[in-house]
Amino acid sequence: MARSFQNYLGDLRESRVWQSIFRSGSGPSNLHRSQAIQQNLYLHLFSVKSRRSSLAIGVTWYLGTLSMVTFLILVATGIPLMLYYHPSVPQAYADMKDLQFAVSAGLFLRNLHRWSAHAMVLLVFAHMFRVFYRGAYRPPREFNWVIGVMLLLVTLFLSYTGYLLPWDQLAFWAITVGSNIMSAVPLLGPKIRFLTLGGNTVNANALLRFYVLHCVILPLAGGMLVGIHFWRIRKDGGLYSGKSGDESQPQVSQPHE
């Protein structure tokens, strides 16, 4: 049985369709393996080689990966939610009620989105603590640390902008308080607040702005930064394993590149 499955798989790999997609072909050599990674848009973000030791749970607790997974869940649930939501003052809260009471599994979608958002904020923080206390931010990874800080900001802004969208009392007052904090910035404060809200009070303009930020601008920015983040892991010598040799001999460039 197992053999026949291997045979099928072998036949598939020989097929023209397969070879048109995976042009490097398959083989047992390191060259084949590294080419398989390099010639795939998604996989080539990763290191060509990863140490088995760095994949153990205890090394990273998979915090970065889990942050990415929650982000994907948020995208996957956020898009269906957009189908039911109007960013307008009279309709927004009623749409929440529709999701809760009339849309099939609407409450599940919304709750999954909400809890994943909370989880993502927590995971991103935990990820940063882990990186910080293990010293993984040190050269050559200092730029990726900066990217990571920007991703934290994007995460927090996503969380903040999403908070207004239900348009209930909690949302309204949270954003009122938050935007008043913005206006405490020296000199530019009131301008920043005006720009963020599209006015002087939390109203229809603020709702529309927060919606566009939440659904378009911030996810795109986050996606691009995540791309750079992953690519830099590879460029900076793969996952930080914490071994002394890793630190003393930073791999600045890859032999394959």
Next chain:
Amino acid sequence: MGLAVERVREMGRKLAALYRFLFGDSVRAFGSLSLILLVLLAVVPAKDYFREWIRIQSQYLKLIRNRGDAATLQRRFQGGLQQVWLPRLGVVDRCTTCHVALREASMADVSLQPFRPHPVIPHSLDQFGCVFCHRGQGAATTVEEAHSSTKAWEQPLLPARYLESSCGQCHQDAPPGTPQLNRGRKLLASYGCVNCHTLLTSSGLSPGGARMKATDDPPELTHIAQKTTREWIFAWLKNPQAYAGSATMPNFELSDADARDISAFLIDQSTPLGPAVEAKPPSSPPGADDPQAGATLYGESFCASCHAAQNAAGILTGGDVGPELTRVGSKVRPEWLLAWLRDPHQLDPNTAMPHYRFNDKQLGLLASFLESKTDSDFTANVHLEAATKEQIEHGRTLVNERGCASCHQINGIKRPDNFAPELTAVGSRPLAKIVFAPGVPYDLSSYLEAKIREPHSFGTAMKMPKFTLATSQVEALVTALLAQTDRGATVPADLRVAGHPESDYQPAGSAGKLMDDLRCFSCHSINGRGGDMAPDLTSEGSSVQRSWLLDFLKNPNTLRPALIRRMPRFNLTDAEAAALTDYIMTVYQTPAFDSASLPASSFTAEDREHGRQLFYSKYACQSCHIVDPNNDKGYIGPTLTVVGVRRTAAWIFHYLKDPQALRPATLEPNQHISGEDARALTAFLMAQTKAPPQQGGKK
């Protein structure tokens, strides 16, 4: 101890074994996690399937399966989520998802909710939806969320006893179906609530929203020292209901010191009115020693039409237009009372009290009768020393703080604007903005109830005084307040039913002056202005004969003996009565018909006989009316023995054809009498001109 540790270790070992079994290697971990995920994902469609309304709909189908009308009901049943969607009103009500039989009149025998049909109402269910009247959360599809107050929806279902308030969101008129709402609105005016609180007659700030006007007529206090004593004021302030149980003045729950200082200030600010009160009382007239003469005059003048008084048994009888007179002798000074009875308008130009033309003898009789109505207990324990300057000043401060001038006119105190919170949108006030007293249920109607009943339970600093109200009055007031909603303010103009605006009609000339002097409008309504105690006189000239009216004004006899409130005798001179009669006969004519048509000469004896038969057989009028006092027993309608003297033939004819066209509120049924029959009946009734012999035959 050691055993316990051993046990914990054993448990730890077992857990470790379980963990190894589930997640021991990558294949097991992958398998276990996939299984857990699968189970979790299965929960989602399961929860969707086991929703409450699906269960309720299948329960309904089970309920109707064995009914005789099952086929019809099943055909009309629509499964799945149902909703009433009215974009114009912002209504999305899914109540019909569970309340599936609202439109099924044949389900009237079912008492099990949510399957009862809706009671018959003047509106269709698709016109307003459900939440517009019942409140609650229309979008919800679970029982708890739809009916109760939850974190995400404060507004629970409105208790059934306040349901009429919802009609008041659109209806500014007084529809006959909402007695509690109408009563509440009247109470808001008659208890002077609107003197302190702003309330608009049309909810919200919509066009036509005028301020509700008070009808309690609180007395001016600018000359109070001439009317009563400081001791009485003190006792009254402490507890107005101890003086008169029916008093609308609320209890401010003042301390003795505060009542002392306010009474001192009120006496101090009072100015003399002039010679009217200082005039010497007439010397005791002959006949004043007859103790019954005063009481008889009180009865003959029908003072009780407006004023109530407790009788010997302690039962309050009489009207509520004027103040209660049970203990009036303990209140007013004799010289003031005499001046008041002689001409009330000199003392208070705005009073509803008519100017009776009493002669000096009558004045003395009535005054001494009223002065005898005392209660020595009322001011017995009040001993006030002369007021000091500080007390008077403190009294002034208190009068300002308590807002006395919102209702009463007081020298040197300006009437405060918006003394109390505005109540225009109180019916949709968010609960989060309300401070609840301990023990008050968390919903708006309970809050309003508690606030009206016991204002001071919300804090001793509350300025609102305590009103003495029956439970039914409190509920009526809450109903009227709950009608003041935001929704009422945003409802489209074509759905709004405006109230009848108060007319400022004023009759012209000397007759107009006379009608003002007699305060006809306190009881009668003409052209949309006036009270509702006595008949509307807008077309009186068309309905009665001149000779009868002249006679009636000079000596009003009883039209309906069963009534306590009757037309009083004003002691008019012949000239006054004639002028008033001429004015009424000329001006108050209906445009609907010519009152001179159908002259008595046009009726034949045959007509009269035919009319008699119709009266007794076809229409059985004797069920309610009396024409022959020896045989007829009807007493619901007025006695018709002398109707031929009183009414015009044209009026009777048109009234018989359509009673409600001439008197909208009359009980007389519209029997769709043909013109021929009506004419015969009119002929018969116009022949009823002889008063029965046992009543003396006045005319």
